[in-house]
Amino acid sequence: MKALIAMSGGVDSSVAALLMKEKGYECVGCTMKLYANEDIGVCNSHTCCSLDDVEDAKSVARRLGMPHHTFNFQDKFRETVIDNFIDCYEHGKTPNPCIECNKHMKFDELYRRAQVLGCDKIVTGHYVRIRKSDTGWQLLKGLDATKDQSYVLYNMTQEELANTEFPLGELAKSEVRKIAEEHDFINANKPDSQDICFVPDGDYVSALKRFSGREYEPGDFVDMSGKVLGKHKGIVGYTIGQRKGLGIAYEYPLYVVALDVPGNKVILGKNEDLFSTEALVENINWIDQADDREEFDCSAKVRYRMSDKPCHVTRLDKTTAKVTFYEPQRAITPGQAAVFYDGDVVLGGGTIIGR
Template sequence: MKKAIIAMSGGVDSSVAALFMKERGYDCIGATMKLYDNEDIGISREKTCCSLDDIEDARAVAYKLGMPYYVFNFKDEFEEKVIDKFISTYEAGGTPNPCIDCNRYLKFEKLMKRMEELQYDCVVTGHYADIEFVNGRYMLKKGKDLSKDQSYVLYSLTQYQLAHTVFPLGRYSKDEIREVAEKHGFINARKRDSQDICFVPDGDYSKFIEKHNGKTYPNGNFVDKSGNVLGEHKGLIRYTIGQRKGLNIALGHPVYVISKDVANNTVVLGSNDDLNKSKLRATDFNWIAEKPNGKINCSAKTRYNMREVPCTAYCDGDDVIVEFNTPVRAITPGQAVVLYDGDYVLGGGTIE
């Protein structure tokens, strides 16, 4: 009998994933990754991913399914691989995506190592995505429910990881999954999805960074593209490319953050048109498909909640250059660009 570790967040998706694997005849254990103490992020009991409440919900579902349940303490790894990188990216002028790093370094690296140690066959998660074996290669594919598709945050998966991962929800819609959960009496059948970064539940990233680091970030100047001073900002970490709200500056016309200059501690403001770019460079690129020898025509997403846009991509050493057929708004350093060929993920990397 094949054996599976179910990564259980306490939400409805991973709970139904566990049910589906049991129905397939797998010998399953449930596992929740303890990534932080609630007090570490300034909350007592809160409905966020991997909080104490979530652990109890996951334990209840595992018990209902007759599965052994464990909590794995990955706090140190989460601090190093996710929180520290989150902070350093903001300090370097970028905008991080910690959910991608959590998938990469915790779920599909640390948890998969635990899978190997326990001599299990696969790691199972409740992601809305799919895996297919095509022409001798494992390919990551969009989930059926495109409104919930999570292939964007999974681009870093290697061939080994894809071969030892199962996404049982890939061919279902969210509504169908909730119906299954209700039918089986799961405690979390109607539990709301977590919308925020788990360790910043109130959404105030700058407050979290300052409290976590025990430091403040100095005010500086808002400037235009020519370097003319337009006003004063309240610290670089409070701003991201494309931002309009919260600038507290009146110039008689709309202005947006178009870039940040860390060396001079300035935030550059411009028009909406200034945000449109036709080209980007991506670093730390992971190819799921075969690495191409020349230019390829494909589509790309530069943010999680956006439609793909047509582009051309090619390798420049280890980096990848992406050229868009039409300009894309607010391409942001630190975010991910993910390339698609129809429903298949070709690969992805970090926008420079």
């Protein structure tokens, strides 16, 4: 059996490669070049495509006696991830680029490359699990709840799950670092990346301007009755739930509660105005295609860094659903994902388009 290991240069994918070698697979390492470092305005060791990261991946591959390739996917990454990132912000949405990257790059472009190389499996360092059930393949949360990454992988299909391995799904991060140290990996204590890879300094507005070549017009901050409270610096700089950076002194704390893109207005309100029990979700990928229930109870999360909460799902068609939470949720945001769970099992997920 032959496996293609997606190696970012970090400790997780390096240990994933080691574990596959120990299982007896013939392993081939690869690193995806997704952008030129000069395009993002910064070059450091905390993004997944820097020169240091490629060298770290090659170092581990050499140590494990594996061949290593660097694949240039810059054009596809620009088209499917960066352009979507720009479009979402310009239309008042808050995207999650990691979801698009996993969908289009790791389990599309890389999957096809694995087939060309004659590989039976794609392997990544995600903290999730795969299980075979009576009706097909299931995606499950990683056992380390602090590292679980199932939220960003809900787009996986039955075919992709059947041909993928996630060796870290049953491990804690501390165990992974220990394994790397025991094998003297160069990246054993390398910090995890904290930002979106192509926005390594966290300055989303500057990144949007750099990639789009556009400046964004100032407009009005207004309250929920339409009263003008001040001027904003461009609607792309704000997201639902935001409090910091508004620059407005008021009698109570103000938060972004909505974005009026046609009117170029940022609508502000109180924290309690952010809570809602409903979300409308589109472009849903249901992992178990045999599950055709029109209505059901489950749990869902509407942000990566939150726990899933009990809800009721009503399917409106094959890829659209209304979600009703049993308790109000804060800052349900268009552009983010709603991901559905039955315990540890990922049922599917889609993009929030409204409340």
